[in-house]
Amino acid sequence: xxxxxxxxxxxxxxxxxxxxxxxxxxxxxxxxxxxxxxxxxxxxxxxxxxxxxxxxxxxxxxxxxxxxxxxxxxxxxxxxxxxxxxxxxxxxxxxxxxxxxxxxxxxxxxxxxxxxxxxxxxxxxxxxxxxxxxxxxxxxxxxxxxxxxxxxxxxxxxxxxxxxxxxxxxxxxxxxxxxxxxxxxxxxxxxxxxxxxxxxxxxxxxxxxxxxxxxxxxxxxxxxxxxxxxxxxxxxxxxxxxxxxxxxxxxxxxxxxxxxxxxxxxxxxxxxxxxxxxxxxxxxxxxxxxxxxxxxxxxxxxxxxxxxxxxxxxxxxxxxxxxxxxxxxxxxxxxxxxxxxxxxxxxxxxxxxxxxxxxxxxxxxxxxxxxxxxxxxxxxxxxxxxxxxxxxxxxxxxxxxxxxxxxxxxxxxxxxxxxxxxxxxxxxxxxxxxxxxxxx
Amino acid sequence: xxxxxxxxxxxxxxxxxxxxxxxxxxxxxxxxxxxxxxxxxxxxxxxxxxxxxxxxxxxxxxxxxxxxxxxxxxxxxxxxxxxxxxxxxxxxxxxxxxxxxxxxxxxxxxxxxxxxxxxxxxxxxxxxxxxxxxxxxxxxxxxxxxxxxxxxxxxxxxxxxxxxxxxxxxxxxxxxxxxxxxxxxxxxxxxxxxxxxxxxxxxxxxxxxxxxxxxxxxxxxxxxxxxxxxxxxxxxxxxxxxxxxxxxxxxxxxxxxxxxxxxxxxxxxxxxxxxxxxxxxxxxxxxxxxxxxxxxxxxxxxxxxxxxxxxxxxxxxxxxxxxxxxxxxxxxxxxxxxxxxxxxxxxxxxxxxxxxxxxxxxxxxxxxxxxxxxxxxxxxxxxxxxxxxxxxxxxxxxxxxxxxxxxxxxxxxxxxxxxxxxxxxxxxxxxxxxxxxxxx
Numbered sequence: 001x002x003x004x005x006x007x008x009x010x011x012x013x014x015x016x017x018x019x020x021x022x023x024x025x026x027x028x029x030x031x032x033x034x035x036x037x038x039x040x041x042x043x044x045x046x047x048x049x050x051x052x053x054x055x056x057x058x059x060x061x062x063x064x065x066x067x068x069x070x071x072x073x074x075x076x077x078x079x080x081x082x083x084x085x086x087x088x089x090x091x092x093x094x095x096x097x098x099x100x101x102x103x104x105x106x107x108x109x110x111x112x113x114x115x116x117x118x119x120x121x122x123x124x125x126x127x128x129x130x131x132x133x134x135x136x137x138x139x140x141x142x143x144x145x146x147x148x149x150x151x152x153x154x155x156x157x158x159x160x161x162x163x164x165x166x167x168x169x170x171x172x173x174x175x176x177x178x179x180x181x182x183x184x185x186x187x188x189x190x191x192x193x194x195x196x197x198x199x200x201x202x203x204x205x206x207x208x209x210x211x212x213x214x215x216x217x218x219x220x221x222x223x224x225x226x227x228x229x230x231x232x233x234x235x236x237x238x239x240x241x242x243x244x245x246x247x248x249x250x251x252x253x254x255x256x257x258x259x260x261x262x263x264x265x266x267x268x269x270x271x272x273x274x275x276x277x278x279x280x281x282x283x284x285x286x287x288x289x290x291x292x293x294x295x296x297x298x299x300x301x302x303x304x305x306x307x308x309x310x311x312x313x314x315x316x317x318x319x320x321x322x323x324x325x326x327x328x329x330x331x332x333x334x335x336x337x338x339x340x341x342x343x344x345x346x347x348x349x350x351x352x353x354x355x356x357x358x359x360x361x362x363x364x365x366x367x368x369x370x371x372x373x374x375x376x377x378x379x380x381x382x383x384x385x386x387x388x389x390x391x392x393x394x395x396x397x398x399x400x401x402x403x404x405x406x407x408x409x410x411x412x413x414x415x416x417x418x419x420x421x422x423x424x425x426x427x428x429x430x431x432x433x434x435x436x437x438x439x440x
Numbered sequence: 441x442x443x444x445x446x447x448x449x450x451x452x453x454x455x456x457x458x459x460x461x462x463x464x465x466x467x468x469x470x471x472x473x474x475x476x477x478x479x480x481x482x483x484x485x486x487x488x489x490x491x492x493x494x495x496x497x498x499x500x501x502x503x504x505x506x507x508x509x510x511x512x513x514x515x516x517x518x519x520x521x522x523x524x525x526x527x528x529x530x531x532x533x534x535x536x537x538x539x540x541x542x543x544x545x546x547x548x549x550x551x552x553x554x555x556x557x558x559x560x561x562x563x564x565x566x567x568x569x570x571x572x573x574x575x576x577x578x579x580x581x582x583x584x585x586x587x588x589x590x591x592x593x594x595x596x597x598x599x600x601x602x603x604x605x606x607x608x609x610x611x612x613x614x615x616x617x618x619x620x621x622x623x624x625x626x627x628x629x630x631x632x633x634x635x636x637x638x639x640x641x642x643x644x645x646x647x648x649x650x651x652x653x654x655x656x657x658x659x660x661x662x663x664x665x666x667x668x669x670x671x672x673x674x675x676x677x678x679x680x681x682x683x684x685x686x687x688x689x690x691x692x693x694x695x696x697x698x699x700x701x702x703x704x705x706x707x708x709x710x711x712x713x714x715x716x717x718x719x720x721x722x723x724x725x726x727x728x729x730x731x732x733x734x735x736x737x738x739x740x741x742x743x744x745x746x747x748x749x750x751x752x753x754x755x756x757x758x759x760x761x762x763x764x765x766x767x768x769x770x771x772x773x774x775x776x777x778x779x780x781x782x783x784x785x786x787x788x789x790x791x792x793x794x795x796x797x798x799x800x801x802x803x804x805x806x807x808x809x810x811x812x813x814x815x816x817x818x819x820x821x822x823x824x825x826x827x828x829x830x831x832x833x834x835x836x837x838x839x840x841x842x843x844x845x846x847x848x849x850x851x852x853x854x855x856x857x858x859x860x861x862x863x864x865x866x867x868x869x870x871x872x873x874x875x876x877x878x879x880x
Contacts, residue, residue, distance in 0.1 A: 033741060034714040037685025038654045040744040041594035044753045051759040054551065079547035089540040092768060093533035099731070100529040107519035107729040107862075111494065140580055140732075140766070147761035151591065151615055154481035171760045175591055214478045245477025274474040289547040290767040291539070292580075301473060304480040313484045319491040320611045321587035326580070326766040327730040328532060422547075 043177045046189075052167045052408040053077050060402050067400065073431045075359070076402035078223070078377060078420045080287040082351060084332075085344035088286065091335035092328050106327055111319045113138025113295070114330045120337040121295055125255070125280070129267040131297060135311065137318055138333070139294040140325045142253050142281040143168050149249060149277065149296070150176045152310075152317045158213040160193035162205065164224055164409030164416075166251065169217040187411040196412050199371060199382075203227035207236060212244040218266075219251035221258060224409045224418035225380045226372015228262035234269050241275040247302065247310070248276040253294075256285040256349050258375045273299040277310070284377060284422075286336045286345050293329040352377050355428045356421035362432040363419070366439045377421040380406070384415060391417050399434040483617045492607045492848040493517050500842050507840065513871045515799075516842035518663070518817060518860045520727040521867075522791060524772075525784035528726065531775035535768050546767055551759045553578025553735070554770045560777040561735055565695070565720070569707040571737060575751065577758055578773070579734040580765045582693050582721040583608050589689060589717065589736070590616045592750075592757045598653040600633035602645065604664055604849030604856075606691065609657040627851040636852050639811060639822075643667035647676060652684040658706075659691035661698060664849045664858035665820045666812015668702035674709050681715040687742065687750070688716040693734075696725040696789050698815045713739040717750070724817060724862075726776045726785050733769040792817050795868045796861035802872040803859070806879045817861040820846070824855060831857050839874040 049055065056076045064072060098104025112118070118133040139145040146168050155177035161169045170192060173179045180191030188194055193213050195205035203225050218237060221228040229237070241248050250266040258264055266276045281294035298311040324330075335341045360373035363381045371380040383391045388405035395401050395417070404420075406413030421428070489495065496516045504512060538544025552558070558573040579585040586608050595617035601609045610632060613619045620631030628634055633653050635645035643665050658677060661668040669677070681688050690706040698704055706716045721734035738751040764770075775781045800813035803821045811820040823831045828845035835841050835857070844860075846853030861868070 034682060034711070035685070035743050035745065035747060036687055036715065037745045038593075038687050039596065040746055040748050040753065041592060041596070043594055044592065044756065047756065051756060054759045077548065081545065081547065083541055083545045084539045086540045089536045089538075092536035092539075096529045096532035096536060096768070096772075099524045099532075099727075100526045101523055102864075105521065105523045105727070107521060107727070108517065109730050141763050143763050144761065147588075147591065151587065152481060152484065153478075154483055154617070155595065156479065156481070168760060175757070175760065177594070242474060245475070247476055247478050271474070275476065287539075287545070287547070290549050290764070292763065292766040303475050305475065305477045306480055307475060308480050313480065316484065316487065316491060317615070319494045320608060320615065321584065323581050323583050323732065324730070326732040326769050328536070328768050329766050332536075424542075 043175050046179065046182060047171060047174050048182050051171060052404070055408075056402065056404055059396070063396055063400070063402075070400040073401045073423065073427050073434075075420045075423060075431060076404050078284065078422055080284065080289050080422050081424055082287060082348050084287045085341065085348070087338065087341050087344060088332050088335040092291075092332040095328050095331035109324045109327050109330070111322060111324045112315065113324060114327070114334070117330050117334050117337075118295075120334060124337045124342065126265060126267055126297070129265065130273070131267065131299070135297055135299050137296045137298065137314065138325050138330060139296055139322070140292040140329070141283060141294040142251060142279045144322075145279050145294060145296045146249075147172050147175075148317050148321055149279070149314070150178075151321060152313055153178075153215060157215055158191065158193070159215045159217065160195055160210065160213040161217045161410070162197045162219060162222060163194035163411060164197070164406060164413035165217065165219055166223045167409060170410070194410065194412065197222065197225060197227070198412065199369075202233070203371070204229060204233045204236075207240045210240070212246065214246060216241060216246050216248045217251070218248055219253070220262070221254040221372075221376035223251075223254065223376070224372075224378055224404065224406065224413060224416075226374070226376035226378045228258050228260070228375035231261070231263050231268065234263055234266060238266070238269045238272050238275055242271060245305065246275065248272075250276050250278045251280070252278055253281040254284055254376045255280065256345075257353060257377055259353065260375060262375055267297070267299075274301045277302065282333055282336060285349065286332075287348060288329070288332070291329045291332060293325055293333045351425070352421050355423060355425065358428050358432055359419050359421055362435055365436065373421070379419045379421065381417050381419060382415060383417065386415060388414055388416055395435075398438050399431070401431050401434060483615050486619065486622060487611060487614050488622050491611060492844070495848075496842065496844055499836070503836055503840070503842075510840040513841045513863065513867050513874075515860045515863060515871060516844050518724065518862055520724065520729050520862050521864055522727060522788050524727045524731075525781060525788070527778065527781050527784060528772050528775040532731075532768050532772040535771035549764045549767050549770070551762060551764045552755065553764060554767070554774070557770050557774050557777075558735075560774055564777045564782065566705060566707060566737070569705060570713070571707065571739070575737055575739055577736045577738065577754065578765050578770060579736055579762070580732040580769070581723060581734040582691060582719045584762075585719050585734060585736045586689075587612050587615075588757050588761055589719075589754070590618075591761060592753055593618075593655060597655055598631065598633070599655045599657065600635055600650065600653040601657045601850070602637045602659060602662060603634035603851060604637070604846060604853035605657065605659055606663045607849060610850070634850065634852065637662065637665060637667070638852065639809070642673070643811070644669060644673045644676075647680045650680070652686065654686060656681060656686050656688045657691070658688055659693070660702070661694040661812075661816035663691075663694060663816070664812075664818055664844065664846065664853060664856075666814070666816035666818045668698050668700070668815035671701070671703050671708065674703055674706060678706070678709045678712050678715055682711060685745065686715065688712075690716050690718045691720070692718055693721040694724055694816045695720065696785075697793060697817050699793065700815060702815060707737070707739075714741045717742065722773055722776060725789065726773075727788060728769070728772070731769045731772060733765055733773045791865070792861050795863060795865065798868050798872055799859050799861055802875055805876065813861065819859040819861065821857050821859060822855060823857065826855060828854055828856055835875075838878050839871070841871050841874060
């Protein structure tokens, strides 16, 4: 008999003790309740700790309980704070009202999304890249499509990720069974190839020493480092994928924040249509984090080793596992891409970029080395020799500012913290003051 | 060298011919383009034909091309047609407008959904069943949560489904690798247990001859048969699951259509909290097919064979693979559950039920045996000895009415068609006239 003691994060679950016959007994042998004979998914068992962002929220809540009167500044989870321009919310409100009319009522839309929106995305974000509307699939956010892509790919895939990177790539990889066991000594999953991205290599992996994998997750501008890969770097990446017969899953969720000439899409690189899927989002570009809207591009030329087009399988997944994004959110997306909507959003993006500059300047004035912030709404701050969870905890405790420990994005993020530029200006300025007070 | 010729449903894909080295050549040996070395997921290969509903849409479109002047009546895909009551759309519009204000702007919500909505669902649909808000997870629709549940369960699961049933259960099971090979002779997947539901067994499976599986998908009121399981039947089902250590995934998406004393939730049955997950939706209850909102209940008492609570793994999936339903849709959901919203929606449901009665009466007047329609918005019509695809095609060709062939829901649906009661009254009456003209 094996004793298993569990604590649910929410609610009051009893302690369970179970035997082989899957009944539960308390320590004195009294039966407590029914236990199914359904084995827990070994992949779920293999997941390490909680998903990063809910974990940060939990720490936030604990801090608030400890200091109920402190004025907390949230520069942790990259959550937009500024109002959405009127022209966009009016379009969503109009769509809502129309649903109460016989003429304006709409039921199921196409699972792949409204074709007008798909074409507007092709025209706005992929001008001169030859993308067609039918290659663009509207989603309820990039994170959701990462999981749908993982369902599409299945367990029998080798995967490479940037280290550090957005944790959903690895976590979804573990869930579908691609990752192998977690190894405590390296803090890495056995079967995942970690492509280290550091200031030393220009935040771009040394591809000459990178193993061949089926799938390469690549995020640019990168979350968390804020680095936007250059045209030359992305050309190398596409050539690497082509030579290895790999598929790149390119995450361009932060493309709107690029200030220099770095590519905003992988499809700016010749040949990318044959090797790359691109996922992207309205979340950070349009403040749609709560409205939920994104898209995924699967070019017709992208085929599996047997010649079968990936787009056909992705279409099947979208039809079977998804039923389209909310039609109200899609109406908003269309308004985002109108000339007036687009211009208004650029002002909001510009506001967050000014925030980013204030944050970068603050940490630099403290003598710290700061990356990112220029092409992304995140500053990536180096605290040499210090554990990132300790730095996170120290900043929270001493300044009531929530950041994110770099190691939450992979072992390559150790010694760093990620600071989000999403916030009201007065909060950013107040954060700057508190940090300067504490560190000087 | 093996020639593979493909035709994409959309767009113009080239024909591909590939060799082992995964390059593509035309018939005369000229290389056509790059081919990756990524193997296609064998589970995707294992899926039979397209997903049913997009296939029906395709047939509709073909019919419209053939008869551009015909007035098509769509009683195929169960898509709501009546306006959403003002009180609900106003709440969504108000939420949209507020997103343009500093005070009303909201970014990411809780991945599990707005707690006020979770509690309102517990209070409205699960009164006296002891469900707590934290056991209810808001989704963007039941179909999406079926896939998320399949990701949670993984490939190493045995599964039973009602035959006939909503195709997403089996298709998602194939995608995650639970189903085994499709067998042409039986039209069944090898590893899935098909629980035949016919008029002869009161549309409830003979559990004394049903094999034990880890998971039992059970939809009541059933889509497509329209049968709502009785309290006695569901009690049997819960006892069967308990005795076998199985988990029931109970789909109550059509519960609002129940007219008699049949249970509206599996949790009306004592002990169900220890064996059942319930998925449900605002789609058919509130006309939210395009707005996208649903929920899933995972009780705290439901545990795997090792005693680990399923709710903890589902929470992890929701946080990692989903980012919450649109906050605008959630504001609408809350308005649906206000006393005025709820009352207004009951009128709309009542309207569709009257439609259903007209449809049932029509087919009965033609001397056909009709099931469903009383506790569900679907009539299930028997055409003895006739192939259901042929009946579908004949009705479409002769009356310009789209239905759904019963065999699309599994081999047990052969000889039947499903007729949806969603439609404007004048369309339902016109459909009734056309059917009577054609069949008498």
